[in-house]
Amino acid sequence: MDRELLLLGLLRRSDMHGYQLHEFIERDLATCTELKKPTAYFLLDKMTRLGWIVQHEEREGNRPPRRVYHVSAAGEAQFQQLLRTNLSQPSSTRFGGDIGLIFANSLASADVVALLEQRRVVLAADLAATQAAPAHAGSLQLVIEHRIIHLESELGWLDTVIARFTASASTE
Template sequence: MKELLLLGLLLDGKKHGYQLNESYKHSFSMYADLKRSTAYYTLNKLEKDGYVIHENEREGNRPERRVYELTENGQAHFFYLLRWNLSDYSRTYYDDDVGIAFMNELSKQEVNNLLSEKQKKTQAALKLYQDHLEIVTDGSWQYVIEHNIVHLEAEVNWLAKVQADLVKTS
């Protein structure tokens, strides 16, 4: 949903690449993955499709930069993508499942130690989101954070179950 993200960042007006990146880092980096190169590739595609236009701008002796702006079609496309995103189911793939699939190649003790390490990191991430929730007042952002908390809590509980199963079968 990189298109939705970039179009959404342009809803409130023109932005150059650095401003888009800062808006992303400030508001979305905990919730969406968007590499700078992917952002520029997507912006070029959005421009080719008529959803975004750009103009070159120069301030003083600084290098020329592109300033992006949402077109009327771009705004309509944003709302189309938003409605689609809110109504559609998107399968989540967990990269960690690849390691779990092959964990039998290691000793149960080593797997348990590694999962303990993962458990600590997951709990730290959970705490970060819980702390963030305490300072967020916007309803939609609260839901985004709560959604992440629910998934992290499930992950913590599932890891504890796997570790308990490993101990039982040792």
């Protein structure tokens, strides 16, 4: 339901059409969520069926008409509900990268170390890029900081993992 919350929250600020929503999310919110174009349209259609938003055609110049979405009263109520749920419940995170570690003993420890070093480089670059990002206004600042803290934590953990495999590589 996070994506529905996101769309409602953006539409609540100002009416938009689908493409505009998608662009905004890909450009400005890429750090905290992903929302492909067809998914955005799918969700907008679903929310229209549920009566959370209403759409109307709009025509600008001689460009083809666009569907502009507007949050209804029911949608506003839903937004409040979704927002409270989102804030009060932690979203459980699963680390796909841990699955490889479960099977790491299929490889020589030296190989595992080499592969994890690669992972480390990408992670460190991601952290550096996030830290270098310009200080954003208000609410997005929290998201950026969250990301930085998370990536720092990941790097620290990864280093302990690498250290362990390095140790076992020397005794093989």
